[in-house]
Amino acid sequence: MRSTTGTTFTYMTDTVLSAARVLDLLELVAAAEEGVLLREATLRLNAPKSSTLMLLRTLVNRGYLYRDPLTDRYRLSEQYRAGAFGWIADPHARLIAAARPVMESLSQALGESMTFAVFDKPGHAKAITQVVADVEVRYAANIQRPIPLYCTAMGRVLVSRQPEADWSRLIGEGPFPALTRHTVTDRQAILDIVGQTREQGYAVVMEEFALGGTGVAAPIVDADGRSVAALNMGCVTNRFEEKRERVIVAVTTAAAALSEQLRARNASPLAATA
Numbered sequence: 001m002r003s004t005t006g007t008t009f010t011y012m013t014d015t016v017l018s019a020a021r022v023l024d025l026l027e028l029v030a031a032a033e034e035g036v037l038l039r040e041a042t043l044r045l046n047a048p049k050s051s052t053l054m055l056l057r058t059l060v061n062r063g064y065l066y067r068d069p070l071t072d073r074y075r076l077s078e079q080y081r082a083g084a085f086g087w088i089a090d091p092h093a094r095l096i097a098a099a100r101p102v103m104e105s106l107s108q109a110l111g112e113s114m115t116f117a118v119f120d121k122p123g124h125a126k127a128i129t130q131v132v133a134d135v136e137v138r139y140a141a142n143i144q145r146p147i148p149l150y151c152t153a154m155g156r157v158l159v160s161r162q163p164e165a166d167w168s169r170l171i172g173e174g175p176f177p178a179l180t181r182h183t184v185t186d187r188q189a190i191l192d193i194v195g196q197t198r199e200q201g202y203a204v205v206m207e208e209f210a211l212g213g214t215g216v217a218a219p220i221v222d223a224d225g226r227s228v229a230a231l232n233m234g235c236v237t238n239r240f241e242e243k244r245e246r247v248i249v250a251v252t253t254a255a256a257a258l259s260e261q262l263r264a265r266n267a268s269p270l271a272a273t274a
Contacts, residue, residue, distance in 0.1 A: 063097030
């Protein structure tokens, strides 16, 4: 608007349109128990399809929403809905936001369950998100159960991408209990396996943690090459061998892509290696 003195003024309302659109979209998805499709969001908000899609993708990338790969519906993330969301309150939120779509795609493609884990208390990792396979017979771990570093695929890849001088401290003092008849419990043998894991870039653990289950894991690494998380496919052992190579390639390729993605966004949280 131009004043009578010839000076141009720009007036702003109390609402920034772009911010309002983001909040409108969040509120729309939050109110929809079954989530919303892109076309539904476009119609309800009376907004262009292209810009609505970009807003949805941004919210997914930041972890506020996730897209269900089976239905294409966008839903509010579990962390945000629970009220404990935020990059400060939840240091793993961006890891989860990046990993979930990858895990869902791999689970659907290979018919096995996926788990994503980070370092936890000494000697252990913890699962921070899981996708359970939509098949009749499946392997699904209890994600509330601590994950021993010495006898799981996730644990071994996490340890393997830390400095070698720290491996013995990370796996713990022992003794290492035999969780099954296949569990490796000798300290030096475990450290040797961790070394092999580092060389090959992945770990395969068959029935050392639980009978009937095989884990295949690869590390998510930061810019310094240190592990910040582990991506794992939990397979039913009696059908693992027939798709062994497919699973290994899928998990290692996905982990490498996630590592690159997180490094590019400078979003990797510090690994808790105490």
